[in-house]
Amino acid sequence: MELNLLVGGPVSDLPVDFISKIQAIPGDWVGADRGAVRLLKWGIKPVLAVGDFDSANETEVAAVAQACPKAVINPDKVDVTDTELALRYILKEYPQVRKVRIFGATGARLDQFLANLFFVLKPEFAPLINKVEIIDKWNQIQFYTAGEYELEKMAQMQYLAFIPLTAVQELTLKDQKYTLERQDFAYPISLSSNEFVGQTSHFSFKKGVICVVQSRD
């Protein structure tokens, strides 16, 4: 099964025509905080809503509580973001989930975006690392642990970036505009502005976590 998670980032950074095309996105929806309120407004009933809803009014919270089969209002939430809390419930309620597309996780506050990027490094979320996808108007972000991979070029994206989030060993980029041969990285770095040369692209590495971004201007 596939799930979609809407968190509370700025609407202006959501993918182009997101609201008008939301019904066509496959899979059930989960709303984190303000994301749950927005999903209801846009005609989507989340299967799960999680958050302290401190930015919503009473009517909105009541609507979320009534509409969602499972609504976790005002959870005990120390040291965890709304996104992480929603993912924690997703892991608990849908252990068989195959893919989680995350929307609304970027834009405006960069401390929140970085929390939404670095959460994959927490041992608690290791089961999700290869399954989550962060999508906004200009970027599609996926995460990889050591291994050999083939990427498929997204039609609307021009650039490709390999971003070690930890120390990484023996990164090899085989068939991109800029290639690499078993290079080590000791600290986080963004190898940005690379490009596909064909429809697919191959890379491999031995140790660490890499985030791959396909993006456009």
Next chain:
Amino acid sequence: MELNLLVGGPVSDLPVDFISKIQAIPGDWVGADRGAVRLLKWGIKPVLAVGDFDSANETEVAAVAQACPKAVINPDKVDVTDTELALRYILKEYPQVRKVRIFGATGARLDQFLANLFFVLKPEFAPLINKVEIIDKWNQIQFYTAGEYELEKMAQMQYLAFIPLTAVQELTLKDQKYTLERQDFAYPISLSSNEFVGQTSHFSFKKGVICVVQSRD
């Protein structure tokens, strides 16, 4: 001396009233690529312009070359972003620089933003780590190496975040809404949504690099 660097990120993410108030920002300006073209349009003559200017037309490039005392057009630029290239020239031409405010380094392409965040970890830019400041509409970002520090609350910002970009030892947050006592972190993490309790805030750590973000919704 202080310098300001404008790089080519989206104008919509620049600080509020940036263009109308740009003349009041103290210090000389450096323009990276499209940033140099914009500075000229906004009535600022950069002391230094660097970039391959692949997004500018001939007239714009000629204007930059004519207006700037030092214009580095089409430099040899492998494995380095426009921001990094500009900072490399800043280090070379202004070794005595005390502060570099960077604008236009955020928004839209997240691989570019992450390159503009992680560059401080490259040994080449170590001399700048405590001197650069990345500023946009919602965030002010500074970088710290091991030590004891006092932060001053920015009037317009509500949130405070401590973001280890590397493994960090013994992070202590003394007088924030959420405190910590000598905690270690093994990988990058964003400790977001903390807040000042007074006008200043104190923190210390033993090893690693931390980025501190003051932000607002």
